[in-house]
Amino acid sequence: xxxxxxxxxxxxxxxxxxxxxxxxxxxxxxxxxxxxxxxxxxxxxxxxxxxxxxxxxxxxxxxxxxxxxxxxxxxxxxxxxxxxxxxxxxxxxxxxxxxxxxxxxxxxxxxxxxxxxxxxxxxxxxxxxxxxxxxxxxxxxxxx
Amino acid sequence: xxxxxxxxxxxxxxxxxxxxxxxxxxxxxxxxxxxxxxxxxxxxxxxxxxxxxxxxxxxxxxxxxxxxxxxxxxxxxxxxxxxxxxxxxxxxxxxxxxxxxxxxxxxxxxxxxxxxxxxxxxxxxxxxxxxxxxxxxxxxxxxx
Numbered sequence: 001x002x003x004x005x006x007x008x009x010x011x012x013x014x015x016x017x018x019x020x021x022x023x024x025x026x027x028x029x030x031x032x033x034x035x036x037x038x039x040x041x042x043x044x045x046x047x048x049x050x051x052x053x054x055x056x057x058x059x060x061x062x063x064x065x066x067x068x069x070x071x072x073x074x075x076x077x078x079x080x081x082x083x084x085x086x087x088x089x090x091x092x093x094x095x096x097x098x099x100x101x102x103x104x105x106x107x108x109x110x111x112x113x114x115x116x117x118x119x120x121x122x123x124x125x126x127x128x129x130x131x132x133x134x135x136x137x138x139x140x141x142x143x144x
Numbered sequence: 145x146x147x148x149x150x151x152x153x154x155x156x157x158x159x160x161x162x163x164x165x166x167x168x169x170x171x172x173x174x175x176x177x178x179x180x181x182x183x184x185x186x187x188x189x190x191x192x193x194x195x196x197x198x199x200x201x202x203x204x205x206x207x208x209x210x211x212x213x214x215x216x217x218x219x220x221x222x223x224x225x226x227x228x229x230x231x232x233x234x235x236x237x238x239x240x241x242x243x244x245x246x247x248x249x250x251x252x253x254x255x256x257x258x259x260x261x262x263x264x265x266x267x268x269x270x271x272x273x274x275x276x277x278x279x280x281x282x283x284x285x286x287x288x
Contacts, residue, residue, distance in 0.1 A: 050226050052214045063207050070196045081236060082194050085229035089245055089253035092225060101233060109233035111257035 006047045011093035016043050020139050025058070026065050028139060031097075035120040036112065037132050038077045038100025040139070042066050049092040066096045068142050073100045076135035077128060083111065150191045155237035160187050164283050169202070170209050172283060175241075179264040180256065181276050182221045182244025184283070186210050193236040210240045212286050217244045220279035221272060227255065 006012050017029030020040070031039040042065050048054060054062060070082050079100035086096050099112060104121040107114055150156050161173030164184070175183040186209045192198060198206060214226050223244035230240050243256060248265040251258055 050214065050218065051228060052211050052218065052226075056208075056211075059207060059211060060204060063203060064200075067196050067200075067203060070194065074194065074196065081231075081233050082196075083229070083231045083233070084195060085227070085231070085255075087225075087227045087229070087255055089225050089227070089255070111229075111231055111233070111255065113255035114257045115259065 006093070009047055009091065009093050011043055011091055011095060012047050016095065017041055020136060021142055023065075025061055028065070028069060028142070030136065034125070035106050036099060037125055037128050038073055038079060038102075038135070039112075040069055040073070040098045042069060042096040042098060044094040048094050049088065051086055051094060053094070062094075062096070065142075066098060069098045069139060072135055072138045072142070073098065076131045076138065078131070080108070150237070153191055153235065153237050155187055155235055155239060156191050160239065161185055164280060165286055167209075169205055172209070172213060172286070174280065178269070179250050180243060181269055181272050182217055182223060182246075182279070183256075184213055184217070184242045186213060186240040186242060188238040192238050193232065195230055195238060197238070206238075206240070209286075210242060213242045213283060216279055216282045216286070217242065220275045220282065222275070224252070 015029055017031045020028040020030050026045055027043050029041050029043060031041060033039050044062060051059060066084060073079060073082060077100045080103045081101040083099040083101050084096060086094060101108055104124045106116040106118055106120055159173055161175045164172040164174050170189055171187050173185050173187060175185060177183050188206060195203060210228060217223060217226060221244045224247045225245040227243040227245050228240060230238060245252055248268045250260040250262055250264055
């Protein structure tokens with residue numbers, strides 16, 4: 001249980017990815033997706049479904065976290081674009097996808113949820129590893 | 145030209161949908177998508193690509209707008225979920241998709257960018273029209 005939550009909710013039961021940082025209100029996880037090394041999620045710890053289920057100060061706190069993650073990913077990974085999304089149709093527990101997108105990634109310029117356009121570029125992913133290590137180090141030290 | 149912008153950017157040249165409300169900093173448009181009557185976009189007027197290209201106060205202003213739109217859609221359309229996304233891979237001018245999702249819509253519970261799972265439910269869409277009229281009326285009177 002990672003926050004006041006719903007018993008059947010996987011984001012109440014589990015971290016929801018490789019835990020990078022936990023703060024009292026939210027946590028940051030690295031998504032285990034070999035094709036998307038720069039795919040992270042900011043997960044609100046308490047179980048709320050919608051962004052507007054948060055109070056205004058909480059929304060601000062949540063988006064400051066999202067912005068900090070975006071900023072670190074831009075500075076370290078130098079992506080072609082950042083994608084932000086709070087969907088939650090299948091897991092209605094507020095989580096923000098923060099995805100570093102690259103022109104060589106499998107779906108670019110389509111959303112990552114569309115049909116893949118190409119295979120993962122293993123050489124490009126490998127070349128990104130030092131920057132990803134730097135990103136993870138910086139992200140693990142974000143303050144709330 | 146709808147803001148200080150890039151000459152070749154369609155969101156600098158055009159409203160980007162059916163204009164519902166324009167404020168000095170952002171505008172709200174209703175997306176012309178027959179299958180998604182509750183699909184809106186909050187578009188930042190000036191040409192910036194990423195959320196973190198905004199100053200912190202602007203980010204707050206932007207997300208307050210997104211939250212107000214979400215709240216009106218929740219209260220009027222009673223969707224099963226709200227989806228929020230800032231992608232911009234193809235049009236890198238900051239815009240937030242705010243989408244009222246329904247269990248009967250073509251892609252639910254998948255993102256709207258995934259493969260469709262069913263045809264639009266024309267009866268459900270028709271039944272939503274009075275609530276949509278109410279939503280549009282309230283959204284056109286949002287204050288910044």
